[in-house]
Amino acid sequence: MSDNFGFDTLQIHAGARPDPATGARQTPIYQTTAYVFRDADHAAALFNLQEVGYIYSRLTNPTVAVLQERIATLEGGVGAVCCSSGHAAQIMALFPLMAPGCNVVASTRLYGGTVTQFSQTIKRFGWSATFVDFDDLDAVRRAIDENTRAVFCESIANPGGYITDLDAISSISDEAGVPLIVDNTSATPYLCRPIEHGASLVVHSTTKYLTGNGTVTGGAVVDSGKFDWSALGKFPSLSEPEPAYHGLKFHETFGPLAFTFHSIAIGLRDLGMTMNPQAAHYTLMGIETLSLRMERHVENAVKVATWLENDPRVDFVTYAGLPSSPYHNRVETICPKGAGGLFTFAVKGGYEACVKLVDSVEIFSHVANLGDTRSLIIHSASTTHRQLSPEQQEAAGAAPNMVRVSIGIEDADDLIADLDQALSKTAT
Ligand SMILES: *Cc1c(COP(=O)(O)O)cnc(C)c1O
DSSP states (O other): OOTTSOHHHHHHHTTOOOOTTTOOSSOOOOOOSBOOOSSHHHHHHHHTTSSOOOSBTTTOOHHHHHHHHHHHHHHTOSEEEEESSHHHHHHHHHTTTOOTTOEEEEESOSOHHHHHHHHTGGGGGTOEEEEEOTTOHHHHHHHOOTTEEEEEEESEETTTTEEOOHHHHHHHHHHHTOOEEEEOTTTHHHHOOGGGGTOSEEEEETTTTTTOSSOOOOEEEEEOSOOOTTSSSOOHHHHSOBGGGTTBOHHHHHGGGHHHHHIIIIIIHHHOOBOOHHHHHHHHHHHTTHHHHHHHHHHHHHHHHHHHHTOTTEEEEEOTTSTTSTTHHHHHHHOTTOSOSEEEEEETTHHHHHHHHHHHOSSSEEOSOOSOSSOEEEOGGGTTTTTSOHHHHHHTTOOTTEEEEEOOSSOHHHHHHHHHHHHHHHOO
8 A cells, every 4th residue: 555645544544455255345354274275386385485375374364464564554664573462572573683692782661571571581592681771872882782683662661751762772773783673562653653763673562552442462563674684694594594494595585574574484483472363353443543542642641641740649740741751852753743641640648649549540440551542540569560679660660659540532631530539539
């Protein structure tokens, strides 16, 4: 589909066409595991990657393929691979790049689960992560060494309302010859397009705003197609004969689609972190209204954050959409349509008051999720960020006196009234 169409058109049409068999206008849920080969030659061509087609749904599925094309188009990438969750997408993004002994340089301001995945779990693969403050550009530069294979950050970092200067970070990763991976979950491609700021790969938890209503988990890795995998010899899985696929040279064979093909032919084949067609269907439904929802999320977040900032029971609010935020000046360049719908605020009375607040809300739901149409609240220090050290909690914007909200698309006045009555219970 033409890239000249606007975002609102692409979020509904990109990747989809009437079903060739039935004319069905909506993308059918192809609930099938396998696909009949026309003949033995056809089967051989598919397995040799000489012809693109469907073999087995662990690798590719027509419903999932529509979602992949839709997300790739919205992000301005050449291809995308959908996965079973956002965390699966992060492993899938690193997998073709890393080997035992390799490291990823990551921002300290990340989703709590990502901090745990990077600081603990990836060690079992022989990989490691070096965490640095991405506002300290010299520290980022210094942290990159000869074994670094990726730089990783979030565009709008959940939960602290921090916006990364993607242009500055991508010029450092470019200089070092390593790809920049940006988790664009909190911003979505409607608010931020990381590839335009130099990202090589973009990852998503589609569980959040892309699906938009808290129904299914999923993830995606989008390939910009712009990184030169062969230039420095650092990415042999992509530039050299790949033993896991009978010696195929992915970069030479597939050019800008090397990463995408590698992720399907080897990543999904062997790691099996596949998105199922039902999940893809729900996410396709959600994406059709992404821009409308994000506009309302932002509008409501600005209203609620402004009200909270002026309330004496609240110490401060960290939302980049507020002029008081140190990151406010990055909104215009990084996410010009708004700073998203997520932020944290500090409650006077600390830990105890926060726990009382989450127990007293009525419209807000106390859940470990974000990006739902309904407003959500969580006390990160006692839940999602519980396993982090106090220093890590502080760095991630999840100190004991902080509450995180994901502002939904309800009436802003009702949300404010709900927080008002709940805050009045924290004072007693
Ligand atoms: C939720 C989330 C993830 C993990 O995604 P899952 O779908 O829950 O696995 C990663 N990054 C960010 C920013 C998230 O919000």
